[in-house]
Amino acid sequence: MPSQRTLTIVIAAYNEEAVLPEMHQRLSSVLDGVDAESQVLYVDDGSRDGTWAVLEALAAADPRVRLVRLARNFGKELALTAGLDRVHTDAALVLDADGQDPPELIPAFVAKWREGFDVVYGTRTRRDGETWLKRFTAAGFYRVMQRLSQTPIPPDTGDFRLMSRPVLDALRTLRERQRFMKGLFTWVGFRQVSLPYERAPRLAGGSKFNYWKLWNLAIEGITSFSTVPLRVATYLGLFSALAAFVWGVFIVLRTLVWDDPVQGWPSLMTVVLFLGGLQLVALGIIGEYLGRLYLEAKQRPLYLVADERKGDRCL
Template sequence: MTVTKKISLVVPFYNEGGGVHSFARSIAAILAAIHGYDFEIICIDDGSKDTTLQELMQVRSLDPRFTVLELSRNFGKEAAMTAGIDYADGDAVIPIDADLQDPPELIKTMIAHWEQGAEVVLAKRVDRSSDSYLKRKTAALFYRFHNTLSGVKIPENVGDFRLMDRVVVKALRQLPERQRFMKGLFAWVGFKTVTVEYKREAREIGITKFSGWKLWNFALEGITSFSTTPLKIMTYVGAMGTLVTACYALYIVIRTLVHGVDVPGYASLLVAILFTGSLQLVGIGILGEYIGRIYMESKQRPVYVVRKRYADGDDSGGQLRYSDNE
């Protein structure tokens, strides 16, 4: 007897009111053309303040394949995605954004590669013309900078949209980080990977929730999560500064012995003090980023709290996420 495989779609939602039904119709049309599989669509309401939850409940009442996780507050996209992955029980899991910039038409191709033996199928954007010029350039800079510093290489122009086999999902669930940079965690677990390319379209619903400041903090999170190179750089800079200072001090001593006391030099002394002080502050700031991460991780708080889970035959709440959840 052949057992039908199950595919889980994981979709974080945050203030997507007015676009939930559009997303549901698009997904339903795509899945209707894929035969031989059972599908579940896990929608995570990440503390939305608009009508997102109500619209998700309406969609769930019309289509039993939809499961809704209501988080107790806004925990952020990484936590919401983690919640969806934890609750997914499919043989393969596909995270996808609700804005439909990542084409759901690609799901069929992903499944085909998976059936051929791939454990991870990445969706790579080959055309990001729908994004602003600044966003494209800063994204390219981030990938280049991160992959230079870190031993864990993140595929360039690959977002969260991908297919992961059950074995990959189990590996992800073993990672205990509370502050999660999912792109890095996806890359860290590895496994046999295939890449498919697509052109990124403009958003069909809503507006981006990532401001420039949030993107900067997100990049900082990624770099400090997977590399200690910034600390090493400051060590080398400090060593070079010490060496230069020692050489300059020796030069001053010799010049004073030969030519006597030279009163002028206030400007150069002020510049040296300000430069050294600024360098120390930068070093302390970098050190503080890592100490802050240690502090947050040491609390061992759950990544998210589920207020309620809405699914056929199982409406439960108060769920916490722990690293050994299976």
């Protein structure tokens, strides 16, 4: 049996100076009662406010705190990757910095881990503090992903999860640059189990994910784990070509048999605009996949680290 004695809490933070002190206080109280040697790894994702200064103060007061500061804002997916790359303990638990995922559930995650599960992921039964539109679109996205992807991504599940050492080692082998971490967490497999919980409102501040960023994240997830959009474009092209051929035969027969004159400008423009729109949609879908291949081919580093600190009791 692998060791189950040490644990790292990985937290990616971007402009969270208002929420971090209270969040760390709650987290410290929980870790004091956890039957595991623990540390907290904060990743500052290029924050523009006083987040790094707050983190330095937390590290000075708590020797269990380890800090990583990225050279710029690389996005949450890559910030989490930077944190998980630096985990050397028996397990890691990913926690959001805003306090919506309660650290008080950490003992329950650890208990499931010690039952033999390699991944324990939190499933949201409620999403307090969020608009009905965000809840609706989030639920719709997960249902669409279940339909499109062969990787069974659990619905209503974020990054709040515990992963064992074998899972962390497997994730380190996945170095793709366009990363959808929720999909990667599931793709590696291993023994996984859900832990239902109620998500609370943010402790302070506002969400850094607007609807445009969420839309781009959804496209990232779909294109990273499904080729169905490409197939849909192919089927639309075949259907349009078949429909155009049938319509052309009908026009010829109608003219020859019934001497019905061919309609002119309105029908022609309708067909041209319809087919042109389908072509642009298909080119856009192909462009999304081609753009991702282009970024992968350049082989740039996933992230760059500007600073790193390690407390006396860090593992």
